[in-house]
Amino acid sequence: MKFKLLGSMLAVALLAGCATHSDIQSHAKLRTPSQFSEIPAEVQAGWQVQAGYWKQFGDPQLDALVAEALADSPSLAAADARIRRAAALTDAAHSALLPQLSGNADVMAQRFTEHGMVSPTYAGKFRTNDRLALDASIDLDLWGKYRRALQGAEAGRKLAELESVAARQALAANVVRAYLEYDRLYKQRALLEHLMALRMEAERLQSIRFQAGLDPEIDRNQLQQGTAQLRVDSAQLDERISLQRGLLAALAGKGPERGEQLSAPRLNDNLDAHLPSVLPSDLLAGRPDLLASRWRVEAASADMDVARAQFYPSVNLSAFAGYSSIGLENLLKPGSQIYGIGPSIHLPIFEAGRLRAGLAMKVADYDAAVEQYNANLVDALRDVSDQARSLTEAEHQGQLAETSLAASQRGVTLIETRASKGLANKINVISAQMAVVAQQRVQTDLRAHRLDSAAGLMRALGGGFAPDYNPYTLAASAQ
Structure with missing residues (x-):
């Protein structure tokens, strides 16, 4: 009869639980890269970003x-x-699935009542009420509440690990991009010094021609203005190089003195950047930040299931064995032994408002995690697309700059030929050489742009991180 009553109580509680939360459901849907038309159809598997991709720049100082x-x-x-x-939260969640065993010793000095169920031997007397026992319990977890809590904690651990990987990749990318800018500034300063030397030589020759009455003073003045502006540009470059050193030191977690120790960059001069002819089909499978967002969804899903399981009864099996006595001198006597075992059931009867509110919050958290993942997926696709497009455009612009530079160099040859025949002077030759240096400065900026875009693409594709699972298979199974 007792077992029938217990079974009836469990059935009623289960039905009540199903009836009180069925209207609280999630409506968010996970998206996958295959749903986006932005992914080129010709993309194939095969090309992968290598870990430590910055080493290809060949500069030990950068490494x-x-x-x-x-x-x-x-x-x-x-x-x-x-x-x-x-990890500690995961251990705590795992312990909830295991039997709990504790040793307890209680010695309570008290006066026993004279008007209760107490032996006349102790009634009205001041004695100790003693207990020494091992207490054990285990939650049967009939509805999987603790199992889902453990899965949620494991998802939270993976989330934290991936966030750490993402932080490392982002930091490495910031150092690489800052160093590429450092290299660009150094190269620009060298070209600016060359340009200044040419202009000063032109100014010297122009001064001689002015004193000889061959040229008007305005020609010399224009050269002087240009030289003065180059000095300003040189001072600005020196400031930017100094600031860039400080930025690199800060990114490395060091003080300003580390920046002062930096020497001139030594990037591989033969290194260029081109968009790979083959990209991986799972373009975003190696992005740790996106994987972290996916595991945040998993953790929120587990929390939602735990909140839903709160509506159902919990059954706990408890047992104890030990000694109990009145009077400490009687505690370890054979007749003081105690032991027992039995279930305990918790039924949430008048807690519907609290439980519904808790479940509604967890469902909202899950929906927010899903939509944040979807937003991160869109941003990741845009990031890859932008970096690839930027690299393609930089490569095209570099080819145009090569043509312009070749034309400038051809101009120097032509003007030198004219000068050898007395049809042009040395100032004309220097002007043509300055045009070449100006084109070299443009080319330097474009090369830096290509390298920066290439580094950005490698970062956007995960920076060499290679997970051992495909998060989009997991996402598809959760639909």
């Missing part, structure tokens, strides 16, 4: 800066602390 940044950055240390916290 050292990235290594220092990944070793000493406070932001990465904070990310590692979040991983340890998530």
